Amino acid sequence: MTIALRLAQFVFLLLSAPLLLGAITRLKAILQRRRGASIWRPYAELGKLFRKEDLVPGSASWLFRAAPRLAFALTVTAVAFLPIVWSNGLLSFAGDFIVLVYLLAFARFLMMLGAFDGGSSFGGMGASREAMVSVLAEAPLVLSLVALAVAARAGSLTAIVAWTGAQDFFNISVVHVLAFAALTLVAIAETGRLPVDNPATHLELTMLHEAMVLEYSGPSLALIEWAQAIKLNLMIALLIALFAPWGIASGVTAGAILLSIGLYVVKLGIAIVAIAVLESCVAKLRMYAVPEIFGIAAALSILAIVFTLMMKR
C-alpha cells in the first residue's frame, strides 16, 4: 500500500509538471490583462513535439540524441527522492539529497555536451552561460540542504521532512527562514525563471537555457521541455516539503491522504501565484548580475549553517 502511494506521488510529480507551467503562464497573462492560453497548452505542445521528426545536425554524434533522453531520466530519478503528500519518497537513503543535487548536475552536464555537439555558436553560448549558473548554484544549494540536515540530524530528505513536520508551525527557526530564502533564489536560477532567464524569449542571443537547446527539435525537444517543467515542479515540491511539510500524510487512512493532497494543492497554488506575481514585476537581470544572486544565496546559506550550529549549543 505504501509503496503504491510513494509511486503515485512520484508519477503525479512527473505528470503534473506541464500543468504547473501552464498555470503560471496563464496567471501571468491575466496579470497583463490578456486572456492567455489554456492551462493545458503545455501538454498539447509536448504532444505536438512528440509527433514531429527529430532533426539532427549532420556533424553531431549519437550523444546529441542520447543527451536529452538520459538527462530526462536523471531528472525523473531526482524526483524519486521527494515526499510531497506521503511522508516517504520513492527512494530514500542517507545522503540522498546530495545525490539529488548531483543527478541534476549530471543532467545539465549532458545537455551542455549536447549543445556543443550541435556545432553552432548558440549552443556553446547557452552552455557557457548555463555553466556559469550551475557552477554558482551548486554551492548554496548544497549548503542550505546541509544546514537543514544538520538541524534535523538527519541524512535523508524523508528524515528531514519528518523532523520538520514534527516541529511546531509557529516555532519556525531562523535557520529555516534563511535556508528557505537561499533555496528559493537557487531554485529560481536553476529552473531558468525570471529574473535570471526568460523562459518565453525568442532572442537567441539573450537566452541561457533556451540557447543551449536551440538545435533540438521534435521528441528530443519535448523531453528537454518536459524535464525542464519537471525540474520546476521538483524545486517547488522540494521547497514545500522542506519548509512547509505540515499536513503531509504518514498514516494510511483515506482521510489523512485526502487532507494531505488538499493541503498540497493549496501550497502549490500559493507558489504559482508567487511566481506569477514576481515574474510580472521584475525585468530580467543583466547577465553578469546573476552571480550576485548566488552570492546572496551563498551568504544566506552560510548564515543558516552558523545559526544551526548555534542553535544546537
Add this chain to the structure above:
Amino acid sequence: MAGGISALLGILYALSESDLKRLLAYSSVENLGIIYLTIGAAMLCQKNGAPGFAALALLAALVHALNHAIFKNLLFLGAGAIQYKTHSLKLNELGGLWKTMPATGAFFLVGCVSIAGVPLFNGFIGEWMAFQSFLAGAQLSHPAPQLTLALSAGALALTGGLAAACFVNVFGTAFLGRPRRMQIEPETKMPLSMLVPLGALAAACLVIGVMPMVLIRPLWALVEGLIPGGNFESGAKIGSGIQMVTATVLIAALAAILIRTVVRYAPTWGCGLASLTGRMQYTATSFSKPVRTVFQPVYKASRKLEISPADKPYFPTAISYESTRTLHYEKLLYRPIVNTIMTIAQQLRRLQTGNIQWYLLYIFLALLCMFLFMRFR
C-alpha cells in the same frame, strides 16, 4: 582548509587553460586538494570524538585517491592519443574529433564524466562519501570544526560544479561539433595497444561507479586498521543507494529511448546562412569566459584589443585580441606541482611503447604505489 583553497584555485586555473595537458595538470591539483580536504575532515572528526565520521572521511579520501588515479590516467592517455592523431593539444584548435576517433572519444567521455563527479561514475563515490562525512558537524563538540566541516561541503560543491564545467568544455570542444583549425592525420590508426588501456580504465570507472562496494570493501579493511571504532554501516549503504538510483535512471532512460521517433539529418541551423565555418563555434576560451568573469579577482587578466590602422577607427583592416593572466598564486603555489605532473605525463607518453603488457604493468604499479602510499601514511 588549505585543501579546499587548493582545490578551488586548481580547478579555476584548469578552467581557464586551453592547453589540454596543462589543464589536466591543474585538475590534478584540484583533486589532490579534495583529497586533503577530506583527510583534514577525518582528522577533525577524530580529534573531536566522532570516529564514525572520521572513518567515513578517510575512506572517502582513499576512494577518491584511487578513483582519481584511474580517471586521470585515462584522461592523460586520452590526451596522448589526441596528440598522436592531431599533433595539437590546444582546445581552441580541436573539434569534432569523435568522428575520427570514435573509441578514444567514448573512453575519454567516460573519463570526463567521472572527473566531473556525477552519479553512476566513480568520481561521485568519493565526493559523496566526503559530503556525508561533512554532515558530522552536528555531532562535534566545538563550533569551529563544526563550521569548518559545513563550509567544506560548500567548497566541495563549488569545486564539483567548476570541475563539471571544465570537463564539459574539454570534451565539448575537442570531440564534439565540427573541426576548428587542426590537422588530422587520416592515415594514422589508433593502435589497439593505445585503445585497450583506455578501455580498461573506462570500464573501471563505470564498474566502480555503479558497484562502489568493489572498491569500498577492501579499502574499509584498511581504514578499520587506522581508525578503530568506525562502523561500516554508513559505507555499506552507499552501494545499495547507488544501485537504486542506477535502476531508476535506466528504467526512465529506457522509456525515453523507446519513444518512437523519426530521425532526419539536417545541417546545423546557421540562421539562413549557407554554410558555417569552423570559426563559428564556441571555443574553449569563450566557454569558460562567463565563469572566469565571475572569478575575475583570481585571474587578474589583462586584455588587449589592437585595431589597425590606428588612424582609421571606422575602417579597420586587422584586429587582434590578446588576453594575458598574471598568475600570482600560480607562480608561488602551482608551478612546481604542475611542472612535476607535466613531466610525469611526458614520461608517461614516452612509455607508450605500444605494448599492452607494459600498460597493464604501469596501471598495476600505479595502483600498488597508491595502496602502499595509503598504508604507510
Add this chain to the structure above:
Amino acid sequence: MDPMPGENATTPTVVEVARLLQGPPENRARLVSLFGSIDSSLKRTMVHYILDVPGAGYRVLEDMMNGSVPSITPVSPAAAWYERELKDQYGVELFGHPDPRSLLLHENWPGNCHPMVDSTQAVPWADEHYEFLQVEGDGVCEVAVGPVHAGIIEPGHFRFSVVGDNVLFLELRHFYTHKGTERLFQGTPVSSGQMLAESVSGDNCFAHAVAYCQAIEEAHAVTAPPLAQLVRLIGLELERMVAHIADVGALSGDIAFMLPAAYCSRIKEDLLQTSVRVIGSRFWRGIAVPGGVTRDISPSAAEMLREAVMQASGEFAKMAAIMLDRPSVQSRFEAAGVLHHSVAGDLAVVGPVARASGIDADIRRDHPYGAYRGLNFEIPSLHYGDVLARTRVRIDEVACSAQLILDALTQLQAGPIRTEVPQDVAFEGFSAIESPRGELLYWVKGEAGMLTRCHIKSPSFQNWPALPHAVVGNVIADFPLINKSFNLSYSGCDR
C-alpha cells in the same frame, strides 16, 4: 590641402565638399546624402552631394563622373555606405575608399551588373566572394546571427567576433530586403509615386509618403493648402507616437518585463484603431498625395482623435514612469550600448539616436516644413548615449507629439485640401522631414509627370553603421536590447 589619395582624383566639387565636411564638429557640415543619377541630356552620370551646412541650410553640390569617383569617406566616415551604394548602383570606381566591398549586392548577384545602368532582366546566378574581417587571437570565435532570426524580425546578418560573451567586433551585412525601389521609381508617374514611397518602410509609411509629396511639390514650386499641411502634421506626429510607444514597449519586452510591453501594445492598438475611424486607414496609407491630402478630418473625428491621443499619452506616460522607476529596468538600460557623441557626429547619425547622444538636431525645428513653420516646441535631447537615454528621448517625444497633435486639432478649419501639381514640366527638387527614426529625404527628378530618378535618404541607412560602435565592448546578451533601442528599419535601409 588635398585630402584625396590617388592621382588626378580630385575635382573642384569634391574639394569643396571635403572643405565643408572638415573642421571642428560644431562648424563642419553634416553629410545628408550622396547619390548618383544619369543626366539624360548630357548622357553623363552625375554624383550629388547634399550637405547640411551650419547657418546656411541644405546645400546641394553636383559633380560629373569621369568613370571614377574620388572618395570623400577618408574625410567623412558617414559617406562610406553611400559611396559603396553608388559603386554598386552605377558601377563607378571609387578612389581612396577604405572599404570598397559591395554593399547592396550579395554573392548571388554578378559583380559586373549594376542595376541603375544595366538591364536587370535574366541576371544569372553568380558566386561572388565577400570577406568578413577576422579578429586574430587565441580563442576568438564568431557568432553569425541572421539573416533569418528566431522571432518575427526583418532579415539582416550580424557577424560578431567574441571571446565568451564579450563582443570584440561586429560587422553588419544587410540589404537582404533590397528591392531596387529607387530603380522602380524610374518611369513611375508622379501621381502614383507616393504608393511606392509608402511601401519603403512599413511602420513609417506616412512619413515616406509625405516626404515624397513634399519633394514633388518643392520640385514643382507649389505648396499644399494649409489644411492639408495640418492633416499631414497630425498624421506624422501620430505615426511618431505609435512608433515610439511600440519601441518603448518592445524595449521592455526585450528585458522580459512583460507588463509594460503588454500595455504599450494595447495603447498602440488603440491609436491605430482610432486612425481607422478618423481617417480610414490604420497607418494613414493613401492619405498623402502630391499637392495635398485625400481626406479631411471632420470635427467629430477631430474630437475622437483628441480624446484618444490624450488618453494614450496619459496612459503611456504613467506606464513609462512605472517602467523607468524599476531598479531592475534601470540596471539593464543604464550604461548599455553607449554611442559616444563624437562617433555619432562622425557618422552623421540622425533622429532619436542622435538626440540621445547629445546631438541636438531635429528637422522639424532646424529646417521647418509644412505646418511646422513658425511652431515653437521643445526637442528632448540627452547626452548619455545609452539605452536609457534613447528610451527617455522617445518617451519625451511621445508627450511632445501628443501636444503638437492637440494644438493642430484646434486649428483645423474648412478649406481646400489639395492643389494641382502642374504636368508637362521638367522638375528637380528635394525635401527632408523628421520621420520617427530621423531625417528622411526624398530627391526627385523627372519631366512630363514621370519620374526619372528618385533618391531616398532613409535615417536607417545613415544610422546602421553606428550600431556596431555602440555594441562593441558590451556583452552579446545585451545586443538585442541595444539594437532595439536604435530600432532601425531593415526595409527602409535596404530599399
